Amino acid sequence: MTLVGPENPEQARLLRLLRDDGPRSRVELTDALGLARARFAAEVERLTAQGLVEVAGPAASRGGRRSSLLRIAGQVRFGAVAVGTGRLDVALTDGELTVLSRLSEPLDVRVGPEAVVGRIVELLGKLRAEAGLSRLTGVGVALPAPVAVREGSPVSPPALPGWHHFPVRDAIAAELGCPVQVDNDANVMALGELHAGTGRAFDDFLYLKLGSAIGCGLVLGGSLYRGATSGAGDIGHLRLTDDGPLCVCGNNGCLEAYCGDAAVVREALAAVQAGRSAELGARLAEAGTLTMADVAQAATGGDATAQELVRDGARRLGQVLVGLVSFFNPAIVIIGGAAPGIGPILLAEIRGVVYRRSTPLATGSMPIVLSDLDDRAGLVGAARLVSDQVFAAC
Template identity: 50%
Template structure:
């Protein structure tokens, strides 16, 4: 795909077709404020570029029946989501529906060269499966702050070796298509906005609880990235003055109390100190514990595990309550690996937020788990690159 929309109207039409699927001219006309003749001009130009094609007869609304139009069905986007401990790669159609998806465990600390090698292997497998021959664009998320315009990670705490690495440029060369890079948490938010629980919600926050804890912020339908691309970096908000030592050097940060790392550490302590036979037996078996162990132990009724989840939820809820007072979102989405902890965690977070924020901000505030699970990030990545390509050049 080399063509790009020639103006803002064409860009808007492309996004409408992406999000709404094949549409009649009459349907598009209802959405955009263009006269019938101006709409016809813009649609004709898009047909000329090959970005959209005619597609079957539209339902009659009286008068001569016209063809539906749709995005060129051969368009393919690649969504790549690099997490702390795994990589997801997916191929989508132009409506951002996932045609193929692969997941592979991988430690992001192995560095960009090893991770990209893995990504390209996965891309090759997806091509071999026949879902795509080439790609019109790719979005990629990394677990750290990104200088967005350049597509370069900056000072990412859990990604040594990635600082300043030209992710966008390097990947674009390898794949031979345009690439956009963002923080993994922003992409999760965009994924839920595209195809998940946050569709049609203009202002929401999406809290990702994985190894660490971060937050995607959507304001007026657009991701808010902040002045240096570090917006949503909530893992080091203080929850306890003079509290626990955190890896960042401060005391009392949220991540010193919760997130995959803190949970694993606390679970191992509980096992070693004889507070949980269930966790102790799991530790003996595997030599280490993870959030998944805590989830499983809690599901089996282990009191110590339930306490860890409830306590972590309350700490997280305490931080989110402050953000709700500040930002007054219309929705709070909780996602990330730790959502395996499920409704015990959600209940604890909810209780804290409803208790601590003022009624005006929480009166109609849904606090829900994300819907897309492991494909939230790759869906958001596909949205990111399609937003870019469906903008005036």
């Protein structure tokens, strides 16, 4: 396959500037890159010839020197894929990683990696055809699993039976003929925050992903930190106790077995059986089952038992966060992935535990906030993931 991309570090920096800050004038860009004007013009010419950069129009006058606005070319289009345990989201973004079109559908990941990869390729093909594109510039994929990034495949994924070492990256790349990059969903969502969320303003932050799986993404010095074996932030299967509730991974007492969606629902069912919540009981009777959405609606509707269940989970999360925050000293903690509506209850409890138990130097001025990206964090992050690769010097 023919790959396009920057030929040197200056071209790479130029592309990333345009991706992150939008259209800018030649004058501003020349200054920002610290290049001589002739050299700058030559690099822009090469990027234009490659179809990566284009003129967006005249720049506002700065007196005397005329300049034009440059931007990432309109033919640069990234595919973004967020695989959840029960849902598949696929999107197309432009070169600034704005979502242009999107398809979502229910998905049971237990159908196995071949079927899921097939569906990803189909949906991306559909979006590509609708947009009239002959190819995608690159595709980023978020998986609800520990991912060996260099191999592009999941490693011992508790929630994805049958996916161990499946070559997700290479399988998609072979079908689509473009660069593909795969990473763990919490890492990808942290990248989304870095690009388009609250994290934009911070060089060092901790992104805590809640939901059916729990994980962290760490941004250090403006870049995602993956650790020695790309396992950094994998706190979901941290064992809090040796004899706690059974976890999906087969062990007992994991953080996720206490605070993941399934754990909260399990406790909600127990509360109904013990006659402690008429509201949850009514929902169970009506639907024949309970989900995290039921618990969240009951909690936001004022049901004391549902609220207590949410707070119990949040307290444990807070206790784990205390250690992480003291250890890593982030500028901010951003929390995403919580069920709709329960953010405020979660946040109050987590803040209480973290601020009470942490050291003053670590948390004196550290905010803990909810993500404002909703479910776009994964898609924007997936586009960012692959664009970091495509916009890197060869």
